[in-house]
Structures are given as C-alpha cells and as structure tokens.
Amino acid sequence: MADPRINIINERLKEVKHVIAVSSGKGGVGKSLVASVLALTLTRKGYKVGLFDMDFTSPSTHVILGLEDLQPKEDKGIIPAQAYGLKYMSITHYSREQALPLRGADVSNALIELFAVTRWNTLDFLVIDMPPGISDATLDTIRLVKGIKFLIVTTPSQLAFETVRKLIKLLKELKIPIIGVIENMKMKSSQLIRCQVENHGVKFLGEIPFDTKLEEAIGSVRMLMETDFAKKLEEIASNSFKGFSFERLGACACKL
C-alpha cells in the first residue's frame, strides 16, 4: 500500500523542478560544503534555489553560511527563511527545541514532517544536504520524493569510496538517477576514483583540489565564494549539469 504521505510531500514539491540530493558514503568528505556552495552558485546563475539541510547527524550548512540565527516562519505550514537569494531550511530548526537527541524513528518522522510542511513554492532547484551513508532518512527520502536525483561526493580515500560503492549499488538497484560523483579534497594526481566511478556506469563530474583556505571561509558567504573550492565547483556544475538541467530549464518551464 502506498504511503499516504507521498501525496502530501509531492503536492508540496509540485512547483520544484529538480530535487538534488547531495550525498556521500561517509561523513567528512565535504558534502555540506558542496551542497551549500552549489546552492549559492545556482542562485548566482539566476535560478530559484532552495537549500534543505537534512543531515541530522551533523547539520552544518547554517554554520557554513553563517545563518545560525535565521528562523523560518509559520503560515499554513513552514515558510523557509531567505538568505543570499536562496530559501533555507534546516533540521536544526526542528531539533533545537528537543532536549534529547532524537531516536531513529523520530528522526525519520521529523524529516518526513519537515518535507510535508515546508512551503518551497516555485524553485528551479531544491538542493538537499543529505545525511551521510545509507540511513533511514536516505531510504525514506528516496521512497517519498518523486524524481529525486543524487549527486555523490567522495574523497580520494579508499575508505570513503568503499562506502560510495555501496550507495551507488543501492541507488542503481532502486533505479534512482545519479547525476554523478565529485572527487573532493584531491591532493595528488590519480585516476583511481574516476576509473572506479566510470566502471560502475556512473558519470565522474570532476575533482576539486584540497583547499587549505576553505576552513577560514566558513561562516562568510563572501569569502566562501572566492575560494578555489567554489570556483572549481562552479566549473563542475556548469559543465556537468548541461543537458540535464541548465539548458533544459532555459528552454522550458514545465516540470521535467
């Protein structure tokens, strides 16, 4: 039997053209930085963008973007706050009120509830900062959000890629589209990750060199967008999203 919440959530998302789940096999690979900077980059290109931090394991986009004090409003649901031209929503808006950490089923319910009540309205892109790995939240999101596409972040480390392999396998089994894989924190030249990604029949979107200045830019959008990290990510986004989103969005306004 179909989950009745699927209809509610997809009614909420009906004016959202693309839902991009920025994901990773494990934590610490720069997933939240990629999600944040990707959302900002798309905004600067003139798209209507939402950023939804669903990483209940370590929500950090509010720290990255310096949005600690931003709060959504309530009006027949939740209206995301606006900052830097994008609509912003985070699990922290929910979990901050909780005295104790949420247990598994509660996390799942909280995320589903947030999906069901948040009024994104018209968006070209909803960028989701997913929890790392394959958690209940990942499985629920896949099950509930129609047309979701995954963008996977890894590092050159074998340990990170081992977990990406599992995620790719799951997504392929469930027939969920994978935009591709970004190799972050690259320190030396190697084709190893590219080869492995392509051997899985997944697009390798590009590599981002390890950026020692990134840490200092955390909390300042101005500094963040001037980093080599942001420049490289912009280049990857411009090249890789061609044909699937940028161009088609320009050509038609209908839900793809």
Added chain:
Amino acid sequence: MADPRINIINERLKEVKHVIAVSSGKGGVGKSLVASVLALTLTRKGYKVGLFDMDFTSPSTHVILGLEDLQPKEDKGIIPAQAYGLKYMSITHYSREQALPLRGADVSNALIELFAVTRWNTLDFLVIDMPPGISDATLDTIRLVKGIKFLIVTTPSQLAFETVRKLIKLLKELKIPIIGVIENMKMKSSQLIRCQVENHGVKFLGEIPFDTKLEEAIGSVRMLMETDFAKKLEEIASNSFKGFSFERLGACACKL
C-alpha cells in the same frame, strides 16, 4: 524497568577491564584509524585487546587492517577472530548477509545482539569503533555497557568540533566518563580546539599532524604502524592513559 539485556551484555563483558568507545561528532575525522591503531598499539604493549567495529554507517576497520576475509566462529555465541594479536569483531560480519540496508531499529537490535553473543573472554581493553555522532547505537551502547569510557576524535575544523561539542554535552549530562579528545589531521599551529576542549572541562590528549602517507598504508598493518600517525598516537596513548589504565592495570588485576 531495567532492560534485561543489560545483564546478559555485562555478563559477557565481565572479564573485560576497560571498554573504550572511540567516538566522534561526525564522520571523516579519522576515528576508525585511531580505533584500529590504538588497538594495535595496546596489543604491542602486551595487553589483551579486542577491537569491535560497531560503525554500521561506514564500517572500515576491516579495510584498514586488511581483514576482509576474516570470519568469527560460532560456539555457544560468537568467538571473535584473531589477527595481529588482537580479537576482532565487526558489524560487517552481520550486515554482509543482509541483502538490504538495515533500518534504525534493526541496526540497534543487531548491535545489541552482537554485544550479547560475542565471547570476548578476558581482555584488558575492548576498543570500540563507534558510529559517528549521536545515533541510536551510541545511546544504546551507553545504556547497556557499564563502565564504558569515551575517547573522542576531532579535526581542527569548526564543523567537526561543533558536533563534538554536542557529544561532550550529552556524555556529561549522562555522567559518562570522557578519557579526552584527540585533535587529528592538524595542519597548522592553533590552540583553538585545545582551549575549547579544556573549557568544557575535558582533557585534551594531544594532536596528530595530517599524515599524507597514511592513505597508502591502509590495508597493511606493517606500513600502518610505521606511519607518523601511529607514532604520534602511541605517544598520546602512553602519556594520556597513565594513571587510568596502563599503570593501574600493571598494579592490579581486578576489574576497575
């Protein structure tokens, strides 16, 4: 009402002197490497050591130690495999047989079951590679394993420490002993993490410089133990465990 499984688990662990939960606020900080190398270091110092990989989100100690093919045996419970002088057990031994990823409650039950059936027998140290952050598994482990002590790994990154702060807060509220915090992947001199850790009334155990050669050593215990990472961790362990474990273990054989 007390959970009846507490008795079963603590009966299993009654000959284990110290249970050390190697933990982190988020993934990607080197927690599994610290757990693996710490377990090897203690083994080389002559202690009886067990390593239990409970990080179902991205189990990796079997990759780090090159133990992919090692299997535990069954005999009135599960007898951990032996390798490099230590007893080894991993959630992968359980999850490999599962076709689909486990959901929250199943993960929790699987971990509790593994705790309840694994026959560690006599150990000086049981080193646990915990899942990152505050998950159900963390809460269950705290609830079920008497006398557990936490060793927390972070990086110099604000994003990593933000999550460590939450973990420290939780552990202090629950009155769970914290051995201290290790700052891993240090790239430049800064007292920021040390100050913040000490401001929380927690011991700062030391810092480990970013080791570019570590990645190549993954899978080879010989190479791993020759890295600067391993040397620095051995130094930290020797200094920091003084008085709480090394010396007292030498002086008395009773359960502390």
